[in-house]
Amino acid sequence: MVGPPTKRQKRDEVPEGRLPQKKFFRQRAHANPFSDHNLTYPESPAAMDWAELYPAYAVTEEKENKDLSAQGKSVGKISKQVEVADIGCGFGGLLFALAPKMPDTLLVGMEIRSAVTEYVQTKAKALRSQHSETQGYQNVACLRANTMKFLPNFFNRAQLSKIFLCFPDPHFKARKHKARIVSTTLNSEYAYVLRPGGIVYTITDVEDLHNWMVEHLDAHPSFERVSEAEQEADECVAVMREETEEGKKVTRNKGNKYVALFKRLEDPAWP
Template sequence: MEEAQHQTKRQKREIYRSSHKTEDGSAELPRKKFYRQRAHANPFSDHLLVYPESPASMDWSEYYPAFVQSQQASAAAPSEELSSGVTSTTNSMTKRVEVADIGCGFGGLLVALAPRMPDTLLVGMEIRTQVTQFVQDRIKALRNQNPENGEYQNIACLRANTMKFLPNFFDKSQLSKIFLCFPDPHFKARKHKARIVSTTLNSEYAYVMRPGGIVYTITDVEDLHNWMVRHFEAHPSFERLSKEEETADECVQVMQDETEEGKKVTRNNGNKYTACFRRLEDPPWP
């Protein structure tokens, strides 16, 4: 009986995803109930992930089609396909991704920042399959609802385990902003190694961030907040922003108010702990 009910729910999800469009052709925003997923995923598990060998082999064109520039490949290329003088077409990006929302959840931050940063490419990186699909469908729907003004063309979401593969996606000093919003607190001491902030991971953030770039953190768990502050302040590549600088940064307010978790904490009258850290210039080589 339970198995039959489960199959029915699964069938409903499949039917919904294949036909959630309105009669006028504009996509409807997806509904979360059709994208059921556990709240957390083990970052140490061997998930079935596709990731580039290096940033140079990462094809961003499928995620940001409005920022693709077609180029004609030379017919003098050594491949057999081109030896007869046939010209092939390759795609290159007119902009590079500059902002990463690590553990983007259901995409609230991406959607809120998109119109505020229209000339910047933002990417959400999420390890959970169904949640990633929800954000991708949400972005497609928003693009279809705003075809004339071109809004939401500058945001995208992909499935990734950033604890393992962050440098596979981004070159050194590529990013100007990294958001770590309401990450899994991993309360048990034996689980602290799975926290998204650590000495090793902070070095990876420093590698992909340009000098002057900002790492934004927010959580409703004070112990995790103290953990993140302690580890970033101990890292030689970062310094903490003052409260005045945080208050003046529009992204901090968006992070507090527009993420799904932030809204939930507000409804529950909970506390939000924020801290931002600036990427410092590397010291000169001796």
């Protein structure tokens, strides 16, 4: 007796160009960042195949290996660098809202959950198909990654202009605080991949987590908090408040949203 179709079968049945339905891509809300998730990741940023994610920006470049070079195989290079990373992007609401506002900037979502990553990738392909005449949404992509372990494997020093940390897992228990996405160690990695003048955007509906993120980013010598006036003038803040799935949920529940932005400072001169 054949049972009802599985979520995987229903996902595979989505016609090309049709937007996917979230209900077929649902997964547990949280994933343990310390577990081995059987991820693949580049050994260095130079080994990252960005062309697969941004085919409209792909450029052909021959590999150094003579045998492969003779075959004219691509090394996966693109004509411009990724500049914006949404860490823990969820279902990609922020990415898809920012993409038309930043048409000349490449944005990438980084998500640890496999089904959720697949949803964002499927939606990106569908939106590209629907906007093929205008080349819309070619600048947005998503990859599965554990940024707490492998962020520097994807990005060069000072490559990014914006990092978004939207409604991260609060990890309420004290023994779980080591898994929070903002920490002394991780802030140094954000400082490494973020260019001077770049911004780390944080938002949460948990006041304790907000205070934690502010305290740890304030304490880092590479970051300075952005003034409230400058924060409210940033169009990305309004998008961040309202376009993520969690942001919409907090709005429906009439909850509070705590926002803080931090600017990457210039490195001090060597003595």
